[in-house]
Amino acid sequence: MPVLYGSAVREFQAHTSKKIKCDETLPHCNQCIRKDFECPGYKRPLKWSSKYELGCAQTHTGTSSTESQNLGRAPAANLITSWEVFSPQTTGSSSDFPPQLSTITSGEDDGPSAGSSHNILQVEDVPEEEVLLRDRSDIASNHEFRQDRTDDEPAHTSDVLPEWLDFLSTMPVPLEDDDTEITRHYFSTVCPVNSCFDSTQNFFRIEIKDLMSSYAFIYHSILSMSAAHLASKRTDKSILHLRYKTRAISALSEEIKRLGGVEEPKNGSTEQLLLATIILGMTDVRT
Amino acid sequence: MYVPDLFTHLFGFDLIAGLKGWHNPSSLGITHLHGARVLLKRWLSIDEQNTIPPDNDCSSRIKSFTIGIMAYWEAMASFILNQSLDTIAYMDCFNNPDYTASYQPNPWTGICSPLFIYLAKTGTLGRQRSMVQRLALETATAGVKGFLDYGLMQRAYELEKQILEYRPPDQSQISDTGDPRTPASHLIQIAQLYRLAVLLQLYQSFPELLEVGFVGTVHYDTHNNTLSCMHAMSSSMLTLIATIPRTSGVNCLLTLPLIIAGSTLQQTAHRVPDVTPGLSSRDIIAAELLAIHNQDSVISYWRNFVRERITAVHQYVGVPAISRGLEILEKVWAQADLKSGLSNATNVLIGSLSTNLVLWPDVMADERLETILG
Numbered sequence: 101m102p103v104l105y106g107s108a109v110r111e112f113q114a115h116t117s118k119k120i121k122c123d124e125t126l127p128h129c130n131q132c133i134r135k136d137f138e139c140p141g142y143k144r145p146l147k148w149s150s151k152y153e154l155g156c157a158q159t160h161t162g163t164s165s166t167e168s169q170n171l172g173r174a175p176a177a178n179l180i181t182s183w184e185v186f187s188p189q190t191t192g193s194s195s196d197f198p199p200q201l202s203t204i205t206s207g208e209d210d211g212p213s214a215g216s217s218h219n220i221l222q223v224e225d226v227p228e229e230e231v232l233l234r235d236r237s238d239i240a241s242n243h244e245f246r247q248d249r250t251d252d253e254p255a256h257t258s259d260v261l262p263e264w265l266d267f268l269s270t271m272p273v274p275l276e277d278d279d280t281e282i283t284r285h286y287f288s289t290v291c292p293v294n295s296c297f298d299s300t301q302n303f304f305r306i307e308i309k310d311l312m313s314s315y316a317f318i319y320h321s322i323l324s325m326s327a328a329h330l331a332s333k334r335t336d337k338s339i340l341h342l343r344y345k346t347r348a349i350s351a352l353s354e355e356i357k358r359l360g361g362v363e364e365p366k367n368g369s370t371e372q373l374l375l376a377t378i379i380l381g382m383t384d385v386r387t
Numbered sequence: 388m389y390v391p392d393l394f395t396h397l398f399g400f401d402l403i404a405g406l407k408g409w410h411n412p413s414s415l416g417i418t419h420l421h422g423a424r425v426l427l428k429r430w431l432s433i434d435e436q437n438t439i440p441p442d443n444d445c446s447s448r449i450k451s452f453t454i455g456i457m458a459y460w461e462a463m464a465s466f467i468l469n470q471s472l473d474t475i476a477y478m479d480c481f482n483n484p485d486y487t488a489s490y491q492p493n494p495w496t497g498i499c500s501p502l503f504i505y506l507a508k509t510g511t512l513g514r515q516r517s518m519v520q521r522l523a524l525e526t527a528t529a530g531v532k533g534f535l536d537y538g539l540m541q542r543a544y545e546l547e548k549q550i551l552e553y554r555p556p557d558q559s560q561i562s563d564t565g566d567p568r569t570p571a572s573h574l575i576q577i578a579q580l581y582r583l584a585v586l587l588q589l590y591q592s593f594p595e596l597l598e599v600g601f602v603g604t605v606h607y608d609t610h611n612n613t614l615s616c617m618h619a620m621s622s623s624m625l626t627l628i629a630t631i632p633r634t635s636g637v638n639c640l641l642t643l644p645l646i647i648a649g650s651t652l653q654q655t656a657h658r659v660p661d662v663t664p665g666l667s668s669r670d671i672i673a674a675e676l677l678a679i680h681n682q683d684s685v686i687s688y689w690r691n692f693v694r695e696r697i698t699a700v701h702q703y704v705g706v707p708a709i710s711r712g713l714e715i716l717e718k719v720w721a722q723a724d725l726k727s728g729l730s731n732a733t734n735v736l737i738g739s740l741s742t743n744l745v746l747w748p749d750v751m752a753d754e755r756l757e758t759i760l761g
Contacts, residue, residue: 296573296640297565301565303452
């Protein structure tokens with residue numbers, strides 16, 4: 101989004117660098133005429149601002165780190181990983197923007213089938229450093245620790261932008277389905293507070309993300325946990341927690357049945373079952 | 388019966404049982420815990436049979452993560468479950484800290500997973516002690532009580548030795564967290580904090596362990612002295628917590644230490660120590676320093692600190708169980724103040740300290756406030 105900053109300023113280059121305020125009179129400005137200079141024309145510099153961009157696929161290293169500091173939080177706490185899950189109905193492209201997320205079922209909305217527990221999800225393999233800055237104000241409002249911000253830091257950068265851009269801040273949040281919302285909540289809010297450190301080393305952010313793409317019961321367990329966390333602030337989401345939990349248990353049951361019928365556990369899925377069980381158990385006590 | 392079939396039936400039963408508690412808000416996830424134990428034992432047995440080392444770092448990271456969070460879960464559940472120490476014996480093979488290895492921080496236990504195993508044992512022994520002491524109300528069971536209590540004391544003594552021997556790993560052994568808010572030094576602080584928390588929780592249930600150490604040096608009220616020592620530990624823990632920045636990620640691990648330290652802040656029938664002639668000046672000042680922690684104003688200050696910090700942790704993590712922790716603490720303090728008032732009125736400290744101290748796990752159970760407080 102191009103942003104035109106300030107009034108036109110003309111730079112006059114002479115033997116000594118000198119700036120003259122231009123009054124924008126055409127064809128030659130009065131300032132040059134009065135001072136008997138040759139008017140070199142107008143220069144209206146354009147700058148690109150990513151302030152209100154959502155879901156940009158590029159890393160805004162400088163911007164994110166600076167603004168995260170303003171919020172008194174680490175960069176990773178403000179960031180969510182780029183996330184994409186393909187739906188049988190609407191197969192997304194990795195180049196689609198904004199990222200899409202839909203249910204993992206193969207045409208059924210009630211939960212995954214047993215045979216589709218592997219590789220039914222495709223999570224975009226985005227480098228961990230490629231993260232998105234999103235919902236800054238929402239994240240900041242979740243934690244009182246933002247009070248550590250010093251008073252001389254700007255409370256929000258909107259007051260340094262032209263007023264005519266303010267309408268952007270009132271734009272409604274794009275509609276998103278439950279899976280997308282709960283997954284976004286997981287990466288943006290649950291991951292930072294569900295671990296005693298949050299970075300690219302955070303197990304919940306990295307390894308679990310990979311497991312979610314391969315195991316339906318892990319995916320639904322995580323969404324159950326995330327929905328339970330969200331439900332503590334939004335009671336309308338409590339039913340979601342139960343829905344995901346039902347799906348997780350169904351997927352777990354199917355996986356256990358499958359395990360019981362073979363000689364050896366496939367791909368060591370016992371540890372994934374264990375993880376899902378722990379996540380479900382800990383979610384139970386936190387609701 | 389074929390092993391996987393046995394496992395399937397066992398775990399399937401657990402899952403079905405778990406379904407019943409889904410819509411119950413007081414569900415404690417215990418059925419899931421039983422299932423997880425079965426799965427972990429199965430996984431470990433498979434791992435033992437497999438002589439091929441893990442093929443990548445991811446596999447070892449998953450194992451380290453899983454063992455850590457199981458230790459965490461066992462520790463939290465030990466305060467709401469009546470169980471034998473044998474139930475959690477399967478974790479014993481993980482509580483031997485390697486002082487030469489490098490440590491990959493665990494999301495839920497930091498760098499001190501062994502301490503969570505000790506905490507699980509402490510919680511289990513504490514519940515057993517409470518049950519035994521309630522048995523003692525019946526005179527007919529006095530002999531049985533003495534026998535059981537002796538066995539518990541022995542186990543508590545052995546556990547205390549293990550905790551005292553534990554040392555947090557050196558900072559150079561800890562892998563970088565990658566989180567600028569949470570450097571490795573915070574994880575070391577958490578290890579120190581949990582070590583004190585486990586010890587303090589053990590002393591709350593078994594104050595006699597502290598009294599043993601005072602023989603020959605204490606010349607005034609043993610009850611007050613033991614409690615003063617616990618108050619000093621509590622103050623040290625809270626001081627340590629106060630130094631942890633509120634932006635640090637380790638705030639999510641502070642709930643249980645806050646509850647253990649906070650529940651120790653109990654006023655007792657306070658008496659000025661009767662200093663026996665013959666004590667050296669250093670002994671006297673040491674006793675006076677300990678007694679400072681017993682002062683009402685000091686206790687009140689730290690209680691307010693605990694209230695404020697638990698509220699902050701609750702707002703940070705956003706889990707309702709944390710606010711229940713504060714509810715438990717308020718009830719502990721109310722009961723302790725009532726007992727203290729009665730003791731002051733009669734000027735007599737009734738019973739031993741182990742029966743006089745109000746224990747937060749007992750209050751949690753009596754008031755039907757059981758929850759996992761992590």
